[in-house]
Amino acid sequence: MEITKVGVVGAGQMGNGIAHVFALAGYDVLLNDISQDALERALDTVRRNLERQIAREKISEAEAQAAVGRIRTTLKLEDLGGTDLVIEAATEREDVKNAIFERLLPHLKPETILTSNTSSISITRLASRTDRPEKFMGFHFMNPVPVMKLVELIRGIATDEPTFKTLLGVVESLGKTAASAEDFPAFIVNRILMPMINEAVYTLYEGVGSVKSIDESMKLGANHPMGPLELADFIGLDTCLAIMNVLHDGLADTKYRPCPLLTKYVEAGWLGRKTQRGFYDYRGETPVPTR
Ligand SMILES: CC(=O)CC(=O)SCCNC(=O)CCNC(=O)[C@H](O)C(C)(C)COP(=O)(O)OP(=O)(O)OC[C@H]1O[C@@H](n2cnc3c(N)ncnc32)[C@H](O)[C@@H]1OP(=O)(O)O
Ligand SMILES: NC(=O)C1=CN([C@@H]2O[C@H](COP(=O)(O)OP(=O)(O)OC[C@H]3O[C@@H](n4cnc5c(N)ncnc54)[C@H](OP(=O)(O)O)[C@@H]3O)[C@@H](O)[C@H]2O)C=CC1
Numbered sequence: 516m517e518i519t520k521v522g523v524v525g526a527g528q529m530g531n532g533i534a535h536v537f538a539l540a541g542y543d544v545l546l547n548d549i550s551q552d553a554l555e556r557a558l559d560t561v562r563r564n565l566e567r568q569i570a571r572e573k574i575s576e577a578e579a580q581a582a583v584g585r586i587r588t589t590l591k592l593e594d595l596g597g598t599d600l601v602i603e604a605a606t607e608r609e610d611v612k613n614a615i616f617e618r619l620l621p622h623l624k625p626e627t628i629l630t631s632n633t634s635s636i637s638i639t640r641l642a643s644r645t646d647r648p649e650k651f652m653g654f655h656f657m658n659p660v661p662v663m664k665l666v667e668l669i670r671g672i673a674t675d676e677p678t679f680k681t682l683l684g685v686v687e688s689l690g691k692t693a694a695s696a697e698d699f700p701a702f703i704v705n706r707i708l709m710p711m712i713n714e715a716v717y718t719l720y721e722g723v724g725s726v727k728s729i730d731e732s733m734k735l736g737a738n739h740p741m742g743p744l745e746l747a748d749f750i751g752l753d754t755c756l757a758i759m760n761v762l763h764d765g766l767a768d769t770k771y772r773p774c775p776l777l778t779k780y781v782e783a784g785w786l787g788r789k790t791q792r793g794f795y796d797y798r799g800e801t802p803v804p805t806r
Pocket of ligand 1: 565567633656658660661
């Protein structure tokens with residue numbers, strides 16, 4: 516099936532990045548959110564990141580302008596009715612995602628492929644609540660989307676081969692690399708990455724190291740581009756906690772127990788960069804560790 520029009524639900528950090536890469540690859544993008552503010556912030560971010568790519572001579576001014584011209588925004592979910600592919604990238608909560616699908620489905624063409632950018636939630640379970648489990652897939656981009664090469668493709672139990680092949684082609688058209696993962700909690704990347712981040716929070720909680728020493732140790736000692744606590748702030752502590760809970764509940768193993776300190780930060784509303792405070796405080800000129 517030919518994909519030309521793409522709908523993106525949720526205009527947070529992932530939604531804006533997904534809109535960015537699809538528009539740059541020539542797709543028409545319709546970006547939806549429940550908040551007009553989020554839509555405006557998303558467009559600003561896309562413009563800023565395109566500028567960055569122009570400055571680094573990755574793209575031309577004309578390509579950037581054309582990409583911005585291909586992104587439209589809407590507060591109305593029903594406007595996504597004419598799209599060929601929908602990527603849901605709203606908050607990592609199963610009830611939120613199910614409610615979006617329920618409201619969206621009556622407006623979609625029967626052949627439209629429906630996907631979720633979920634970091635962890637069962638694709639089979641999400642698909643089972645829709646009218647098209649065979650045309651439903653996990654379509655997992657990495658953050659920051661314009662930079663990261665990988666897209667995880669997760670088939671639910673009912674996903675058909677044409678849907679999988681179509682998405683493989685789409686990933687290729689974006690200049691990215693697909694990795695196929697089976698549908699188990701948190702798939703591949705987060706099954707491995709998130710317990711490491713959670714362990715870094717335990718290391719902080721137990722006083723083994725400070726925020727600064729933990730991050731520096733992993734940057735300089737293991738060559739990670741970001742320390743695990745800096746990365747947790749970048750991903751969003753609410754998202755990290757949601758993923759740990761899916762691992763803990765889905766695999767029923769205490770090794771996935773979310774660190775109580777991670778829970779405390781989320782309860783405080785200190786969600787990382789997106790709220791300007793997490794393991795670092797971002798309100799000043801340079802980030803300052805909060806522990
Ligand atoms: C939670 C999930 O479900 C799954 C996930 O996504 S897990 C998170 C996965 N992501 C990671 O692990 C990211 C780890 N961090 C990194 O790789 C790096 O720190 C980083 C790429 C984010 C930034 O790298 P950096 O060297 O500190 O910054 P900087 O030099 O400014 O940027 C590096 C490049 O990325 C580009 N870039 C950075 N952020 C960008 C953005 N948001 N949009 C476009 N380009 C961007 C820069 O222009 C630069 O490009 P070139 O190399 O082509 O010149
Ligand atoms: N952060 C990351 O590094 C990665 C995240 N993901 C996944 O991508 C998804 C989005 O994450 P991320 O972008 O970080 O989250 P953000 O919190 O940055 O953005 C989520 C956006 O969805 C909006 N939203 C909430 N409910 C609805 C709704 N009913 N309809 C439309 N929009 C809605 C939120 O609006 P409001 O703010 O008003 O609530 C917000 O703008 C999650 O499933 C996450 O697990 C995948 C890969 C990496």
